[in-house]
Amino acid sequence: MNHETTLSVPPSPGRVRRFLGPGLAVGVLAAVLVVLRGPLMMAAPACVAGRWQGCFGTFNGVVLMTLVLLPVALLVAWVLARRRRAAGVPDAWRISLAEVGMVHGTLPFLWMTLMPGGEVGVAPPRVSLVPLRDLVTMGPLGIGGNLLVLASLGFFAPMRWAAVATLPRILALGAGCSVLIETAQYVFRLDRVSSVDDVLVNAAGAVLAGLASRRLWRTRSAHTAAIRAAA
Template sequence: MNHNASPSARPGRTGRIVLVGLAALALAGGLFVVRGPLMMSAPRCMAGRWHGCYDTFNGVVLMTLVALPLALLVVWILARRRRPAGGASAWRTSLAEVGMVHGTLPFLWLTMMPGGGAGVVPARVSLVPLRDLVTMGPLGIGGNLLVFAALGFFAPMRCAALASVPRVLALGAGCSVLVETAQYVLRLDRVSSVDDVLVNAAGAALAALASRRWWRTPEATRSEEPQRPVPAAAG
């Protein structure tokens, strides 16, 4: 009888409970700080009005939080459907898929939100590295770091081919180039800047480093595959 399994499992379980509790407290604290601006957009969002909700930062953030329980429900449904075949990786795979979508779409919505002169002012582009970085400010840099942070955090957990910081960096840069190109082509009254690409890619890479212990590496993928019985030799 193995008496060491239970004590060794308890510290890991306790650590996960503490981590979840700290994350919940951090989320609650953040919501308490921004409760005022979010509640200003709540009436328009609940009424389904476009102006004042979906075209504002506060409205997009509020609807992202409202959709969070639905996203968690989708994770649970996907994990339940995968559990018979996927084993222990079912929850990780499901969380990664939903997390990439739920954590990235709101930021894409915000970056593609047209300015006051959309369609009127000419498209602008800035190709000199680090020139716009000094004008972004801490809030602008922080926002750009978060645009593809969810993608960088969850993509290596979902796809073993992306279990590498340089690959996640390239993925973040490629996605950012597509966004900046769309802003330029659609004339959204935004500056398509190379610094946005650099900061977006850096945010994806930093987020990937934060999730490194849960990456879906090729070795882990092979170990999770069910072992097929070897047929007995004839004779």
């Protein structure tokens, strides 16, 4: 009587890594949704009722609409990638996801940073140029929020443009964009403090996000260099 022994083949490291990334992303997204469930449910009635001031005029409403529009953003990335693949563009999916990710992940935070305060147009512009003075008053929530303002830009920009794919350039990009945001807050007198600490934390968030995507943008840079060398 023959007995066949079935040998289980362990998954390859590449296959494990391929599933580990999406799994971690889903886990992080689920954790964020659990934390934000209460605030999002507070904003949901205003959005459903069409009270757009309560929907787009509050932080909770902007976060809710960002999550609601995420499938639309993914659909736009899919359409762009399909068109680019049909045209023979290399890295069509990566380029398309990077472009949509930058816009979808940055515009909501930009909108929130430019929301007017209670005395908009009345309170005089305020500037804080002493480094680290405002950092101690931000608190964990303020620091976390400032780290996220340009995180999508830092994550996706080096994937889209090889010229940005170095940490010093990501730092310069983040700092420059943050300076523009703080300048807009000052010029439009939005009843906000234009702080150098906001610039420092925003730029740090962009660099940290760039580090998180470093494997992707390094691959993108090498591929672009190879194309240029072959041309």
